[in-house]
Amino acid sequence: MSKRTEPPAAGDFDPVPVRPRVDGWTPERQTGFIEALAATGNVEAAAKAVGMGTTSAYMLRARPDAASFREAWGIALDCAVQRLADAALDRAINGVATPIFYKGEQIGERRHFDEKLTMFILRLRDPKRFGKWREDRVPSFHQDGAAMLLQVAMNRVENDAHDMEAGVTPPRHKPLPELRLITLEQEEAVTILRGEHLAAIQRRREYERCYAAD
Structure with missing residues (x-):
């Protein structure tokens, strides 16, 4: 059995099988709750958004057959934490x-x-x-690592946009290497980035030739 390589989206889960009740946790309410939780990070607000109570949300989560719901709940909170991190960064920069x-x-x-x-x-x-570092660890950074990482990420966005515009499903990309803390694998990671950057440039040139031909 293959392992999942990427976490599911916050709303991508199998709803808990419940008895069909107009005022109960229908599949639509379950997915709506997860989406609201990802947006707010607040269980009470998410439950209220779908017309349900906080206590019943926790009761649903505690059910033995609610594994997918619990997983989506955790992912939704991760999304909310990222929003919080973005807001904190904005406050630090702009006050x-x-x-x-x-x-x-x-x-x-x-x-x-x-x-x-x-x-x-x-x-x-x-x-x-x-940073404050342990005595047995010394951080090492490639001077162009952050700029290269950003360029590759931008290349992916641009190429995926071209694919979608042409009606083609964009490829599933491998996660980019972390360059904040580079150790002995630094040069290998940078080499991967350079290779992908060159490949992206080649793809862009192919797009430009196709558009020029049209």
Whole structure:
């Protein structure tokens, strides 16, 4: 039996088989709950969005035959955590607007920047310069690694868009290598990126020739 290579989407699961009740956890309510949970990260809000209660949601999750529902629940929370991380990064970069009042009227605003949040994000995202490392581990970064990784990701987006525009299903890509913490496998990862980047350039040239011919 082959292992799943990619996690399922938040709404991609087998609904728990329940008795057909108009006011019960129908398949539509189950999938709607998972989608709302991924969007909000709040169980109570997700349950309310489908007209159900928080307690009944946890009861459904606890059922022995609800394995797929539990898995989708966890993935939905992962999606919500990513939204939270994006929001935290935005606050660290752009700050939070604080209104300034004078005699009961707002006359402006100032930007408050949370330096602790900024340092926390820097230590995680740029550990080479800001992280705290164990004595037996030294981080090593390829100077062009981040730029190359971004370029390959952009190549994938562009090529997939061309495929969809032409009515072709885009290929399933392998996960890109993590370049935040590069160890002895650094050069191998960079080589893979370079190879994929060159292949993407070749594909783009083929698209351009096809469009030029039309």
